[in-house]
Amino acid sequence: MSQNPYMPQLATIIEAFDETPDIKTFRVVLQDETAMRAFCFEPGQVAQLSVFGTGESTFVICSPPTRMEYLQFSVMRVGELTHRLHTLKEGDPVGLRGPLGNHFDYRAMRGKDIIFVGGGLGLAPLRTLLLFMLDNRPDYGKITLIYGGRTTEHLCFKDELREWAERGDMRVELTVDNPDKGWAHRVGVVPAVLAELGVSPENAVAVTCGPPIMIRFTIQALEQLGFKDEQIVTTLERRMKCGVGLCGRCNIGEKFVCVDGPVFTQAQLKGLPQEF
Ligand SMILES: Cc1cc2nc3c(=O)[nH]c(=O)nc-3n(C[C@H](O)[C@H](O)[C@H](O)COP(=O)(O)OP(=O)(O)OC[C@H]3O[C@@H](n4cnc5c(N)ncnc54)[C@H](O)[C@@H]3O)c2cc1C
Ligand code: FES
Incomplete structure (x- = not known):
């Protein structure tokens, strides 16, 4: 800077x-x-x-x-x-x-299985971490991406979704709410797919981003699968102005998304007012 x-x-x-x-x-x-x-x-x-x-x-x-x-x-x-x-x-x-802002704690995730759960443009921050992990593939365990959108045309990074599915060293599960003719993947919302797959929380971290309603139900599904608060990581959006912790525009309770976030664990979010 x-x-x-x-x-x-x-x-x-x-x-x-x-x-x-x-x-x-x-x-x-x-x-x-x-x-x-x-x-x-x-x-x-x-x-x-x-x-x-x-x-x-x-x-x-x-x-x-x-x-x-x-x-x-x-x-x-x-x-x-x-x-x-x-x-x-x-x-x-x-x-x-x-x-x-802060960043994903990718060092603490080394050696663990990583489950990415994204919806719509929520794949953008996940893409950064996913590509970083693929560029350091031996450092991480099994990598799973569960990603959904309203329709096929609302899915982002389509060429990469295909490449990732073909890599053989990660699992990709795609889902849409309203399938086109010829859609060969899952139908339904992302949290339902997560529950259906029964992903194991053992030695795992889940990283999720998407519309607030999707994040809420994804966190519920993860909790039902046995994920602890420290194993759930998300990244939040809040209107920002200064971006450096000075204007007070982006606060959630006592935290500023611009400097304390945008990345939070569920353990950190539980201490904050539920206004998102
Ligand atoms: C940490 C962070 C990361 C972000 N990453 C991305 C990204 O990668 N790609 C992307 O497209 N957008 C991202 N956003 C959201 C983006 O900053 C806003 O969409 C943008 O500021 C809208 O500006 P605008 O002038 O076009 O819209 P405005 O005229 O300011 O607003 C248009 C509409 O969007 C809503 N809106 C504006 N800002 C936000 C916001 N931050 N969160 C929720 N609703 C908002 C308004 O309430 C209004 O309804 C991010 C925001 C944050 C805080
Ligand atoms: S954007 Fe100014 S304090 Fe966060």
Whole structure:
């Protein structure tokens, strides 16, 4: 990050493509090559992307630090800033402020089985950690991804889902609520698939991200399978402004999502007001 935590660095979009009808993926590099080479972050951290003349918003860096040719962001079009971002294309400048926030404790996960449970764009932060683990494959036990969306076209990273399913060193279970003709995978919501698979909590960690309702039922399903609070990790969204713990915009009880999060264990969340 630059010396002034509010000062974005200039970056250029080197690739932009549609992921789903309302999600676009951007690959960006810092214009200062030395700063790009020095850019250090951990899986799960976020950055503020700015569109000049419009403002800035928080997005997870969804490429891993083991692949530093670019920094990837996948952005859902919801409001003013994200609409403007979606109009940008290869060669356009953006501002980048970060990395911000805490990260997945991948060191504590070494030697364990990892169960990723994602819904929709919730796969973005999971993708960072999953690719990081695949790039350090011997450090981790069995890896399972359970991922779902409303329909096939709402699934993100479709090419990678296929690649991961074909790797042979991880298990991929896909599900949609409303299947197309020809859908060859599961039908139903992600927490139901989790319960159906009967995933074992022994020496395992579950990492989940998705819409709040999905996270809530996923945590319930994990608890029913015997997962303890310390074995359940999630990453939260909260509107952010400063991103550095100063403005008080992103608090949940006494915690600030921008510096204490966005990654929390269920044990940490249990001590906080249930307002998400
Ligand atoms: C830690 C973190 C990581 C995030 N990662 C991503 C990501 O990888 N990809 C992505 O597309 N988005 C991500 N978001 C959400 C993203 O920051 C917001 O969607 C974005 O700020 C919306 O800006 P806007 O100006 O387009 O919309 P606005 O005009 O500000 O809002 C449009 C609508 O979206 C809702 N909204 C705005 N911000 C949030 C938020 N943070 N959480 C829930 N609802 C919100 C508003 O209530 C409103 O209904 C993340 C947010 C946080 C805090
Ligand atoms: S965004 Fe300002 S305190 Fe968290």
